[in-house]
Each structure stands twice: as C-alpha cells, then as structure tokens.
Amino acid sequence: MTDRAAARAAKSRLAQRLSGDPGVVGIGLARRKSDYVVKVDLTDASAAPRVPGDVDGVPVVTEVIGVVRPL
Template sequence: MSDRDAARAAKSQVQDLVGSDPRVNGIGLTHVGPAWAVKVNVVDDQDYPELPEQVSGVPVVVRGVGRISAL
C-alpha cells in the first residue's frame, strides 16, 4: 500500500471517529514533510474532539479554521 493509500484508509477511520462532531469542519489529506497525513479542520483549535496523534501509522494534524458557512 502506498503512503497515500494508507493516508486515505486512515482518513476513513478518522471520519468514523469524529466526522459527526459539530466542532469538525472537514477531514482531508495533507503533507507533513514528505509524508502524507490526515488533516482535521476544526472551528476552534482550543476546543476539538480527542484524536490520536496517529492512525495506523499515519500522522493526524488538527487546524483551527473557524466556522465555515455557504455564501
């Protein structure tokens, strides 16, 4: 499995863990150095669901992006 495939699988696991939490705006993939990682966008980087640092060996990063709404 490629690094990107592993990250996609980890993203699915993270989605199952916190995808329905209202503090989470989105879940995607990003790079941490040369490696793929799961990125969890949250409303407030001081108040977010508990997440592991890694899922199946893939890093998980959290970024506060504020509230997102349609224009």
C-alpha cells in the same frame, strides 16, 4: 514514510470516528515533507483533544479554521 493509500485508509477510519462531532468541519490529506498526513480542520481549539495524534501509524494534524458557512 506514509504513502497516500495508507493515509486514505486512515482518513476513512478517522472520518467514521469523528462523524457528528460539531467541532470538526473537515478531514483531508496533506503533505508534510515527503509523507502524507491526515489533516483535521476544527472550529476551535477545544475540539483538538478529541482528535488522536495518529491513526494506524499515520500522523494526524489539526488546524483551527473557525466555523464554515455557505456563501
């Protein structure tokens, strides 16, 4: 079971690791059943291999949402 504190710490480490990656448009926390996961939003599926499946035992999930543009 992953609690929110562990997920936040993993999110911070992953954000440092992926900063500057043009395929990553967002990193946040999400719930999966009773656990927390780190969720990484991507511009396209080609960026997915650069994202690890977990960080310090906290699962990482990805979702392709496309390019984010200001309104």
